[in-house]
Amino acid sequence: MISARAGTTGSSHARSARLPTVSHVVFVCSGNICRSPMAELVFRAKLAEAGLEDAVTVSSAGIGPWHRGEPADQRAQATLKAHGYPTQHVASQVDDSDLEADLLLAADEGHLDFLRARVVDPSRVRLLREFDPTAKVGAEVPDPYYGDGDGDGFEDVLAMIERAMPGLIAWVRTHG
Template sequence: MTYRVCFVCTGNICRSPMAESVFRARVAEAGLEDRVEVDSAGTGGWHEGDPADPRTVSVLEEHGYDGEHVARQFQPSWFARLDLVIALDSGHLKALRRLAPTEEDALKVRLLRSYDPAAGDDLDVPDPYYGHRDGFEECLDMVEVASTGLLAAVQERLEGRAA
């Protein structure tokens, strides 16, 4: 059985494609690519069909990650097939929980930085879109740290499923 994770930000061109790429690499490193499916989307469709922001692509590629991506909008019907919906900030968390068809689906939505024990109360990954390249580097740092904790949680879920 495949475990499905979808990362969601605003337009699906900065934070969520970055998180998707990093987490897909973590899943591959753990040898779980046949058991975990990784995806991303945006709460809005403004950039649907566009590639990731060029700054996202360059930061990802400079750090050894895949930068290929096509933006799309999250659809409420996806909740039925997803195990975990990862929001990049509290605004996305609220929007996704409002979209959730059931209470069970709403419980699938979590903040990415909630998987980073050092994050404290600041669980938002700031949107780097309107800033400079250093904001994209900062975003990548946050995503990488949280992805380690997220992978551990997914592995725990997979082990629980096998039991």
């Protein structure tokens, strides 16, 4: 089991009263070439827009090794680029440093279960769409990888990710 990393910045009473400190957020999907890198890149952009880019370390990873070292899926890159987001990404697999993150955001229930089985504090693991006010309880970000190639699934995924961003930014402001 991996223990949670405590917030290390600041030692004032006011700071400790706001725990848990968010300093590392990790987005997780299957192979780290579609959903999680899209979420990571969008979140980085939204943090920058909010002036919070230095407040949080953001990363993403996949639960499996299939695409380690590869760029994001071309359809994911095309979708991100079409909406003005960066596309630079190298896939990685979940490791111990990811499991020590302050907040782990799973794309679906399978990833949620995978992560919760590997951390000491399962409350740090949540579904990404929990931050989307329009999503039903337990809503997942579906995998667009096996789509029909037209990219529509990636557009849908991006829309889901974008709807979760205001809630996630608000959560970071409250807990970070």
